[in-house]
Amino acid sequence: MRGRSAGGVYTSAIVERAPENRWLDMPGADPSNPPREVGARELTPEEQRAAEKQQKADNRFYKRAIHRAARNRRIGKIGIALGTIAAGIFAILFLMPIILTITNSFMSTSEINANYGMVFATTESGSKVFISKTVNLKLIPDMATFAQYASVLFKSPEYLMKFWNSMIYVVPIVVFQLFVAMLASFGFARYHGRVKEVIFFLYIILMLMPYQVTLVPNYLVSQWLGLIDTRWAIWLPGIFSPFAVYLLTKFIRRIPTEVMEAASIDGAGEWQIFSQIAMPLCKGGIISIAILVFIDYWNMVEQPLILLTNDEMHPLSVFLSKINAGEISLAFAVAVIYMVPPMLIFLYGEEYLIDGITYQGGIKG
Amino acid sequence: MSALEVKNKLDGTLRRNAAGTRERAGIHRKHVHTKASKKTIREIVSSWLFLSPSLIGVATFFVIPFGVVAFYSMVNNPIQKIFVGFENYTRVWNNSAFQQAASNTMRFSLISVPLAVALSLFLAVVMESKIPFKSQFRTFFLSPMMVPIASIVLIWQIMFNYNGIINEIGMWLGGSRIDWFKSDNAQIVIVLLFLWKNLGYNMILFMAALSSVPKELIEVSRLESATEWQIFWRIKMRYLSSTILFVAIMSLINSFKVFREIYLMTGDYPYNTLYMLQHFMNNTFQSMDYQKLSSAAVIMSIVIIILMLIMFVTEDRYGRDIEG
Numbered sequence: 001m002r003g004r005s006a007g008g009v010y011t012s013a014i015v016e017r018a019p020e021n022r023w024l025d026m027p028g029a030d031p032s033n034p035p036r037e038v039g040a041r042e043l044t045p046e047e048q049r050a051a052e053k054q055q056k057a058d059n060r061f062y063k064r065a066i067h068r069a070a071r072n073r074r075i076g077k078i079g080i081a082l083g084t085i086a087a088g089i090f091a092i093l094f095l096m097p098i099i100l101t102i103t104n105s106f107m108s109t110s111e112i113n114a115n116y117g118m119v120f121a122t123t124e125s126g127s128k129v130f131i132s133k134t135v136n137l138k139l140i141p142d143m144a145t146f147a148q149y150a151s152v153l154f155k156s157p158e159y160l161m162k163f164w165n166s167m168i169y170v171v172p173i174v175v176f177q178l179f180v181a182m183l184a185s186f187g188f189a190r191y192h193g194r195v196k197e198v199i200f201f202l203y204i205i206l207m208l209m210p211y212q213v214t215l216v217p218n219y220l221v222s223q224w225l226g227l228i229d230t231r232w233a234i235w236l237p238g239i240f241s242p243f244a245v246y247l248l249t250k251f252i253r254r255i256p257t258e259v260m261e262a263a264s265i266d267g268a269g270e271w272q273i274f275s276q277i278a279m280p281l282c283k284g285g286i287i288s289i290a291i292l293v294f295i296d297y298w299n300m301v302e303q304p305l306i307l308l309t310n311d312e313m314h315p316l317s318v319f320l321s322k323i324n325a326g327e328i329s330l331a332f333a334v335a336v337i338y339m340v341p342p343m344l345i346f347l348y349g350e351e352y353l354i355d356g357i358t359y360q361g362g363i364k365g
Numbered sequence: 366m367s368a369l370e371v372k373n374k375l376d377g378t379l380r381r382n383a384a385g386t387r388e389r390a391g392i393h394r395k396h397v398h399t400k401a402s403k404k405t406i407r408e409i410v411s412s413w414l415f416l417s418p419s420l421i422g423v424a425t426f427f428v429i430p431f432g433v434v435a436f437y438s439m440v441n442n443p444i445q446k447i448f449v450g451f452e453n454y455t456r457v458w459n460n461s462a463f464q465q466a467a468s469n470t471m472r473f474s475l476i477s478v479p480l481a482v483a484l485s486l487f488l489a490v491v492m493e494s495k496i497p498f499k500s501q502f503r504t505f506f507l508s509p510m511m512v513p514i515a516s517i518v519l520i521w522q523i524m525f526n527y528n529g530i531i532n533e534i535g536m537w538l539g540g541s542r543i544d545w546f547k548s549d550n551a552q553i554v555i556v557l558l559f560l561w562k563n564l565g566y567n568m569i570l571f572m573a574a575l576s577s578v579p580k581e582l583i584e585v586s587r588l589e590s591a592t593e594w595q596i597f598w599r600i601k602m603r604y605l606s607s608t609i610l611f612v613a614i615m616s617l618i619n620s621f622k623v624f625r626e627i628y629l630m631t632g633d634y635p636y637n638t639l640y641m642l643q644h645f646m647n648n649t650f651q652s653m654d655y656q657k658l659s660s661a662a663v664i665m666s667i668v669i670i671i672l673m674l675i676m677f678v679t680e681d682r683y684g685r686d687i688e689g
Contacts, residue, residue, distance in 0.1 A: 091505040187416030217430030240422025270411040317515035335516035
């Protein structure tokens with residue numbers, strides 16, 4: 001009885017024998033001959049039958065509980081197996097495009113033209129390459145060669161120029177956006193006030209605006225200042241973008257105010273608190289934000305399209321999309337070179353990246 | 366003395382005492398205040414100095430010109446500056462290209478956002494269970510975020526080509542060839558690319574939210590022989606609700622930015638169903654129609670602001686619900 005009333009709820013918690021059965025654990029106990037309680041009277045046949053019935057019911061109950069536990073374990077195992085399979089499928093789907101791009105970059109020119117000539121044939125203007133009727137997606141090239149890389153690096157300087165363009169845009173934006181953001185986030189975190197809260201909210205709104213919206217004001221200012229078609233048109237809005245300010249403020253607010261107050265009482269000036277206490281404590285956050293900003297601007301397409309009419313100054317991302325059929329053999333190698341910097345950063349800073357994303361969750365906090 | 370009188374007297378004493386305490390505290394605070402005020406003012410001023418570079422930059426490049434944009438949207442042209450009210454807005458609103466772009470963008474968002482939320486939540490739940498190679502899987506799922514879209518469009522074009530592998534698989538499964546980029550299915554290709562790019566990011570957000578569900582709660586419910594299914598829907602979902610909203614709104618905002626993928630894949634003139642709001646803006650930039658440009662920008666920013674207000678209000682309500 002005891003087992004049932006409790007077991008109905010706590011099936012998984014039964015670990016001991018029920019008290020009336022504990023004699024079974026004693027040395028020399030004979031299960032076929034249970035001890036009789038001292039002073040207990042002989043059971044009547046009816047009572048005997050009832051007791052046996054009860055015993056059977058209890059046995060059934062325990063058997064069921066054991067079965068259920070085993071089944072749950074099996075379901076758990078199957079669940080894990082299914083989860084692993086699902087994760088594996090997703091992983092393959094996620095990695096396939098990257099792997100294919102990398103392996104295909106080792107194909108020779110003729111092999112790429114033979115396999116993929118069709119795809120880009122529409123943009124081609126009469127050059128004589130052999131074009132097959134089908135498109136064969138190939139995982140492994142027939143013959144691996146570094147010829148594409150060699151010609152990108154040594155024979156076609158325009159790709160390297162565009163790669164260099166990308167670098168010239170991204171590096172100053174990352175460095176100076178972070179610098180401006182460090183100062184500003186310290187300003188936001190140091191003293192709360194109604195005005196500052198409103199301004200911070202404005203920053204959040206600006207941060208979430210898509211390019212369709214922010215590019216219009218950017219364009220107007222660049223026009224007034226005569227920056228259109230200069231690198232400044234990309235640099236300046238990038239440097240003052242509110243994203244880093246917002247995220248770094250969230251990191252700084254995690255530092256207990258007592259730490260900074262203590263420094264202040266010890267006679268540290270605001271600049272000292274900023275440079276020797278707040279920023280060193282936010283080092284992880286600064287790296288996370290640098291990575292996020294880097295990916296964002298390495299990937300940029302909209303800004304150069306609108307703000308730079310001169311193709312010479314476009315970054316590699318825009319240039320890659322304009323590659324034509326004659327050059328598609330090079331395209332893979334260029335694409336791989338283009339993904340190397342962010343991939344290296346990813347390998348180095350995956351944990352920082354995850355930190356940065358986690359901090360973005362729950363915009364307001 | 367009746368009970369009421371006793372009570373009143375007691376109340377009076379309490380009130381007096383409280384007032385006294387307040388008074389003393391007030392004097393005390395005042396004293397501290399006068400002593401520190403000089404320093405406090407200096408610190409407030411310096412905090413504004415720290416803010417100033419960013420404030421000046423944001424004001425110059427975003428806020429002030431946006432005011433000008435709002436002004437332009439209300440006048441007939443930038444030179445005459447005659448106030449015309451909402452005429453520009455109605456002009457943009459009734460523009461067929463704008464309507465096409467808005468409905469395409471909306472359709473894209475309606476398809477991609479629920480998928481992005483559901484799939485990334487699924488991945489996060491899978492990653493939370495006891496599967497092997499967790500950290501490797503996490504790296505794999507996150508890597509598309511790092512790869513520039515421009516590098517990947519080549520392989521995407523090849524896969525979805527008329528003679529490409531996706532169609533081959535489709536034929537093998539008994540379907541027929543589809544011209545992915547030049548049919549109404551074009552959006553599917555972009556949705557897939559969008560999911561490929563964004564799932565990892567959302568998954569990390571969900572994983573953080575899942576790990577913040579109190580462990581004791583789950584342990585107790587397990588002891589109470591709740592099934593995993595019940596634990597997920599009754600307990601974890603409650604803690605996830607604000608993150609789901611956040612991810613949904615962030616995905617929605619990201620889905621407005623999908624122009625990049627479409628442009629890199631199909632160039633300036635995509636198929637009809639791929640004509641997004643950013644294409645509309647780009648074309649308007651080319652024709653230098655300031656009124657149209659400004660009114661469209663204002664309309665879009667209003668939509669975004671409404672979305673954000675929804676997010677903040679709901680987060681406030683749900684957030685308190687859980688913390689309380």
